[in-house]
Amino acid sequence: MMAQQLQKKDAQLKALDAFYKEQMAQLEKRNSEKYIQSKQEFHSAASKTEENVRSRNMNPVCSGLQAQILSCYRDNGDQTLRCSDLAKQYMQCINAAKKNLLVNHG
Incomplete structure (x- = not known):
């Protein structure tokens, strides 16, 4: 009886562990995608700003x-x-x- 309860508990823990690992993998994937998107947006904004600054006529x-x-x-x-x-x-x-x-x- 005790062995069955331990096996059941072990199975539950393994299922929870797998669930949390899957959740972590999804969060890491979303975080990575957001990072890439933010990085691209930053570089795009920086390029536009640089072009704007460069295009101004800066005569002494x-x-x-x-x-x-x-x-x-x-x-x-x-x-x-x-x-x-x-x-x-x-x-x-x-x-x-x-x-x-x-x-x-x-």
Whole structure:
């Protein structure tokens, strides 16, 4: 009698073990499929974003003033205050470019 109960319990445990193994296999398969789908979606979105960023025309702004300031600092290394007017113009140019960028691309 006891042996039959043990065999019955053993059979139930084996059936549960098989059931859980099957459930785990299905979950792993779904997880793998979701991972592959998410990976593809991520790469697709990254490619679109990269194309969008690359397609924007990124011309240097205020490059003439920048060159003048660098030259002024080089020539007046010990008297950089002589370059303050150029620096002020450069900052105004940069701020104007930022506003323009926000208006046109914001």
